[in-house]
Amino acid sequence: MLDENRNVTEASLEVGYESVSQFTRDYRKLFDMKPKEDILKLRSQLEK
DSSP states (O other): HHHHHOOOOHHHHHHHHHHHHHHHHHHHHHHHOOOHHHHHHHHHHHHH
């Protein structure tokens, strides 16, 4: 999402999910945060 400037919906469809909410739940289970929260955190770290 970060490299290709994709939003959560685009990324979830790209990797084969039909449900954005399911993608978000699975992402949160794996990374312990929502995808949007993760992207915002990474972007703020890159700005430093």
